[in-house]
Amino acid sequence: MTLDDSYLQKFGFIKRETLSSINIDPLQTGGLLTEAARKALAEWGDGYSVCDYCGGVLDQIKKPPIEAFVHKALPEFLGCDKARVTNGARESKFAVMHSLGKPGDWVVFDGLAHYSSYVGAERTGLNIKTVPHTGSPEYYLEPEGYGTAIEEGIKEYGKPPALALITYPDGNYGNLPEAKKIASICHEYDVPVLLNGAYSVGRMPVNAKELGVDFVAGSGHKSMAASGPIGVLGVREEYAPIVFKKSRYNKAKEIEFLGCTARGATIMTLMASFPEVVQRTRNWDQEVENARWFSARLEDMGFIQRGQKPHAHDLMFFEAPRLYEISQKVKKGRYFFYKELKKQKIHGIKAGLTKYFKLSTFGLGREKLGIVADSFEEILQKYEEL
Numbered sequence: 001m002t003l004d005d006s007y008l009q010k011f012g013f014i015k016r017e018t019l020s021s022i023n024i025d026p027l028q029t030g031g032l033l034t035e036a037a038r039k040a041l042a043e044w045g046d047g048y049s050v051c052d053y054c055g056g057v058l059d060q061i062k063k064p065p066i067e068a069f070v071h072k073a074l075p076e077f078l079g080c081d082k083a084r085v086t087n088g089a090r091e092s093k094f095a096v097m098h099s100l101g102k103p104g105d106w107v108v109f110d111g112l113a114h115y116s117s118y119v120g121a122e123r124t125g126l127n128i129k130t131v132p133h134t135g136s137p138e139y140y141l142e143p144e145g146y147g148t149a150i151e152e153g154i155k156e157y158g159k160p161p162a163l164a165l166i167t168y169p170d171g172n173y174g175n176l177p178e179a180k181k182i183a184s185i186c187h188e189y190d191v192p193v194l195l196n197g198a199y200s201v202g203r204m205p206v207n208a209k210e211l212g213v214d215f216v217a218g219s220g221h222k223s224m225a226a227s228g229p230i231g232v233l234g235v236r237e238e239y240a241p242i243v244f245k246k247s248r249y250n251k252a253k254e255i256e257f258l259g260c261t262a263r264g265a266t267i268m269t270l271m272a273s274f275p276e277v278v279q280r281t282r283n284w285d286q287e288v289e290n291a292r293w294f295s296a297r298l299e300d301m302g303f304i305q306r307g308q309k310p311h312a313h314d315l316m317f318f319e320a321p322r323l324y325e326i327s328q329k330v331k332k333g334r335y336f337f338y339k340e341l342k343k344q345k346i347h348g349i350k351a352g353l354t355k356y357f358k359l360s361t362f363g364l365g366r367e368k369l370g371i372v373a374d375s376f377e378e379i380l381q382k383y384e385e386l
């Protein structure tokens with residue numbers, strides 16, 4: 001293959017077909033840009049754009065007000081003593097694991113932890129012990145399970161864990177574990193606690209001090225209306241010297257963040273959306289009500305919502321026996337549901353899934369959610385005879 005002109009024509013500007021659809025993809029509902037962020041993207045899209053005014057430390061840039069954002073607004077928002085902007089929730093978690101643990105140490109994860117937590121531990125060389133959940137239908141996480149895991153691990157590894165992780169909520173069922181109880185159990189063993197808020201920070205109120213956790217990781221592109229990849233990290237004061245340790249070769253640069261993190265459009269879209277993001281977390285009760293309303297409508301049609309009930313988050317997992325039945329008989333097979341939704345301009349349920357799928361109601365409001373529920377109903381009716 002050579003990079004001749006005809007091959008290069010594949011690239012260049014590419015239109016995005018799904019842009020005008022109603023979006024219920026859990027990955028995307030919290031990352032849709034605000035108008036302000038869309039403008040910031042155009043204005044600050046050039047590479048290294050924020051470095052115009054940088055004197056060597058990214059989070060000390062005064063204009064644009066990155067310093068005020070990172071050192072004042074963000075810690076306040078997260079309920080933490082200190083904060084940093086990272087390149088994603090996974091980078092936030094990795095920075096904590098890598099600075100607190102060393103190869104051969106071990107960590108406690110909840111049984112619903114995200115793959116990005118696993119690879120972060122693997123990259124650090126940490127062993128992982130998981131706290132089991134109760135399985136279908138609730139996938140409940142017993143807080144006492146952390147105590148049991150810590151005691152078992154101490155016997156197995158001969159030392160306490162470097163860290164305990166709470167996924168809040170998990171990315172499959174949208175379950176919110178009892179973080180406060182879990183944190184207090186872990187602290188009885190002097191184990192620091194990291195809250196993975198990729199699906200919560202920026203959607204709902206999350207306050208590290210109130211929950212009693214030592215670290216919070218958030219995702220800008222998942223839940224803070226930023227273009228990303230970008231994340232946030234909140235840290236309790238006593239761990240700041242460990243996680244924010246500086247290079248011995250360059251006194252200005254923090255090792256865990258490889259010197260600098262978000263250095264262009266990513267942080268500018270995060271900051272542009274921040275005022276609206278703060279506002280929307282204050283509307284969380286309404287979001288939960290909308291999720292429950294939508295779930296009830298689907299359950300009336302024969303879908304079954306798995307995970308916590310009544311549900312407390314916009315991310316929901318459904319079992320759909322009827323759609324599965326239809327997919328066994330219909331010509332297009334398991335892609336029929338995706339194709340029907342596409343016709344109705346509804347995007348976000350993975351192509352080919354019918355028996356189980358997840359979706360998110362975040363930010364859609366009752367009217368759009370009504371349209372989605374009606375579409376589901378119409379599709380079921382259309383294939384009633386099958």
Ligand SMILES: *Cc1c(COP(=O)(O)O)cnc(C)c1O
Nearest residue numbers: 088089090114116170171198219
């Ligand atoms: C999406 C997700 C992540 C990863 O977030 P990034 O910001 O893309 O690194 C981590 N944990 C959970 C639970 C997630 O759902």
